[in-house]
Amino acid sequence: MNKTKITLAATGLNNTDNPGPGIPVIRAIRESKEFDVRVIGLAYETLEPGIYMRDLVDKVYMVPYPSEGSGALIERIAYINSIENIDVLIPNFDAELYTFMKSASTLKKMGIHTFLPTIEQFEERHKSNLPEFGKKYNLKVPKSISLLKHSEIGEIRKEFEYPVMVKGKFYDAYVAYNEEQVRMHFNKISAKWGLPVIIQEFVKGTEVNVVALGDGKGNTTGAVPMRKQYITDKGKAWGGVTLDAPDMLKLTHHIIKSTLWRGGMELELIRTNNNDLYLIEINPRIPAWVYLAVGAGQNLPEALLKLALGQEVKPFEKFDIGKIFIRYSYDMIINWNDFEKISTQGEI
Amino acid sequence: MKIKKNIAVSESGFVFDPSTGESFSLNQIGLELVELLKQGQGFDAIKKEILEIYDVDEISFEKYYYDFISSLNQNQLLED
Incomplete structure (x- = not known):
């Protein structure tokens, strides 16, 4: 069978002890029997290990953080596209998704396909909106509140029993057994991810997860x-x-049907001793452990690629x-000059 | 009281519960008991079989059997 040649751009090359999903996504798509893929890695930091995995990534470009403004990021993507003719872009970080969702039509005009949740889907599943999300879709969710000020920490004891979970809006979650620990985690999380910091009821049980598309x-x-x-x-x-x-x-x-979810997602759930499932988080992208799904018979990154290209995809049944x-x-x-090249020229 | 239908038990006594992802190791007698439970045998039939094979008195068997069942229950390997 002749494979279709495509060019894929992907972020999340930080294959560290806190890995981004980029490398497993690329690995999965490289295994496709239908696509002959040229992979363009998009990196934010020069020591993201994926930059140097030359058997998986053909070319890598440094890109500016979305926090520098979406204009700068999209401008850089346009430049890269002028050289590489990207067919599909798969962003793999929560923090960059908003920029790419907002710019989906601009990207489309450049010929770059994406398959992302809508801004409404992205917004309503935010950790800070979880109670409303649970109510709207009839799901068991832990009670949670958003803290915008340090001075609000004292309010927690009025509504929760310790321990509580202290979470950043994008990443990071810590258990706090008292107010002092909440203060410590609040400072750490707000400095890294900004506000709000979310306080969530601690649901006792076993954490289980689902990767879905x-x-x-x-x-x-x-x-x-x-x-x-x-x-x-971590x-x-x-x-x-x-x-x-x-x-x-x-x-x-149920969640995908009622939200008409578009794209990859990871559900973080707690199974209690009574076998109830509590939804504690929806990550709006493919998680870093997605290669397990591929190994188990569902190449979800390849399916996402096909959906992005507008192709029909038969649902996996098992x-x-x-x-x-x-x-x-x-x-x-790696050689010093490879590091020099990515550091000084922004591409390798 | 029945052992969960979907648990996988290997010949070496390794047990995998696919609904929780937990795995356990059984010794020889544990493996035999689990196999008998999987066949749907009740306490009396299991007691008869074990007493025929092993040098154990009824009272000791009963004590260890219910300890074992309690351990299976604690590890969520039983269903109603």
């Missing part, structure tokens, strides 16, 4: 539930196993239960 019409193109088996001190999965969990899949189908992923660290040796 919605086609934007209410259909679930694919979904794989997983339980983390080994968690790093709370990231270093190992996980696919589950036989029909209730998790039912919940995923996956292998009991498949395990285990991450590992590996030292790459």
Whole structure:
């Protein structure tokens, strides 16, 4: 079968102990039997390991952080596109999604396809909006409030019992057992991710996750539930196993159907001792552990690529239960001039 | 009381519960008990079989059997 040649641009090359999803997404698409892919990596930092993984990434360009203004980022993408003719762009960071969603039509005019949630979908599932989201879609969610000021920390004890979860709007989550710990985490999180800082009821149970893909019409193109088996001190999965969990899949189908979710997503759930599933977070993108889904029989990144290209994708109907992923660290040796090139010229 | 239908038990006594992702190791007697439970055997039938094979008195068997069942229950390997 002749493979279709396409050029894919992807961010999230930070394959560190707190990995972005870029490298697993690229790895999955490289395994496609239908596409012959040229991969353009988009990096924010010169030491993102994916920059130097030359068997996965053909060319890498540095791009400015979205915090420098969406204009600068899109201008840089336009420049890169003028050289590379990008067919599909898959952004892999929460913090950059808003810029890419807002600029989707500009990108389309450049010939760059994306398959992202709508701004409404992105906004309504924010951690700070979770109580309303739960009410609207009839989901069990933990009680939560958003803190905009340090002085509001004292209010927590009126509404919650300790411990509570303290979360950043994009990333980071810590358990706090008293007000002092909340203050410490508030300062740390607000300095890194800005405000609000979210205080969430601590739901006791086992954390389980689902990676899923919605086609934007209410259909679930694919979904794989997983339980983390080994968690790093940053709370990231270093190992996980696919589950036989029909209730998790039912919940995923319900969320995708009622929100008409478009694009990749990760559901973070807590299963209580009573077997209730609490939705604690929806990440609006493919998670870094997506390669487990590929290994279990659902190449969700490839399906997302097809959806971005406007192709019909038949929903996956099954996956292998009991498949395990285990991450590992590996030292790459790179030449000084490669580092020099990406640092000074912004491309390699 | 029944053991969950979907749990996988290997010949070496390794148990995987696909609904929780948990795994456990059984010793030989644990493996035999789980296999008998999986076949749907009740307490009396299991007792008869074990007492025939092993040198154990009824009272000790009963004590260890219910300890084991409680351990299975605690690890969510049983269903109603």
